[in-house]
Amino acid sequence: MIIVVMLYACAFFSSNKYIVLDTATIPIIYFDFGDSSIDSTSAKTLISMVSFYKENQSLNLILRGYSDVDECEKSDTLLSYDRAVNVKKLFVKRGIEKKKITVKALGGNDPVTSGRSKEEKRKNRRVEIVFVD
Secondary structure (H helix, E strand, C coil): CEECCCCCCCEEECCCCEEECCEEECCCEECCCCCCCCCHHHHHHHHHHHHHHHCCCCCEEEEEECCCCCCCCCCHHHHHHHHHHHHHHHHHHCCCCHHHEEEEECCCCCCCCCCCCHHHHHHHCEEEEEEEC
């Protein structure tokens, strides 16, 4: 079972059962510094989310892209946008309708860590996927 990060409600899912209440954020996809490409581990996570979505097609998706404080200030919003768009492209390629997906580029806003160590900075370079009823 994957425990989903809570936003306004909670959601839990396993390979056999899905329970979704209102709005929920799923596992976060992380990126390398200055990069918007999706690695193979993240791709597997995203592909599993497509299966979840196909059983819950009434939901809409919001993809919120972020960057860390060290990524160029002028390009951090563009980079966060590119990250979210790459996730969207994977979802669309796997059968989710474009109109069901909203992309938001948030740059360095809303960091989840202070960003002092390399690992903390990595956690800020992310795309959050939100399912909305």
